[in-house]
Amino acid sequence: MIIEWAILALTVLAAGTSIRAVTSRRAVRRATGALAGVEVAIPCRVAWKDGLGRHGFMYRKLTRQSHGSVFKRPARRPVTLPVGGRALLGPSWRPGMQVFEYRAPGGEELRLQCYEAEAHLVATLLRIPDPTDYT
Structure with a gap:
């Protein structure tokens, strides 16, 4: 029994080490592409009642397009x-993830969950003016 638990x-x-x-x-790779001007898709989870119509998190891709940062969902229009x-920026209950508690200039509140390694890139896509606001 102990050997099974050890294995x-x-x-x-x-598995956790390889996934990280x-x-x-x-x-x-995504950060390098974004700096080079390539459109990158960052996997994240977004909770935004006003814009997505749901209280819970939705998992999809965050990208930067010519008219701003867009959250793309399958079979629905991008938001x-x-x-x-x-x-x-705070820790998530999921290992290796961070959660942004984001307040837009218009007062809207969003929660974005992304990988720790991509938190800076997400902050760049959201155009957060002061880096100390999310560290």
């Missing part, structure tokens, strides 16, 4: 997110 723990540790390594490499507000 399970080692398997979980190895892959996520980190992808985040670096343009309000940009230029303030945010508090």
Whole structure:
């Protein structure tokens, strides 16, 4: 019984380490592409009652387009997110994730959950003016 638990723990540790390594490499690639001007899609979860019509998180992609940052969902129109507000960045209950408690200039409140490695890129897409607002 103890050996089975030890094997399970080692398997979980190895899987978690490899997932974080892959996520980190992808985040670096996306950040490099965004700096080069390429449209990148950042996987994230967004909760926004006013814009999405739901209280809970929806998981899809956040991208920057010519008219602003857009949250793309399958089989529905993309939703343009309000940009230029303030945010508090905190830990998530999911390992390797961060949660933005974002308040748009118009007073709308959003919650965005993204990978730790991509928090700075998400803040850039949301055009948060002061980096100390989300660190």
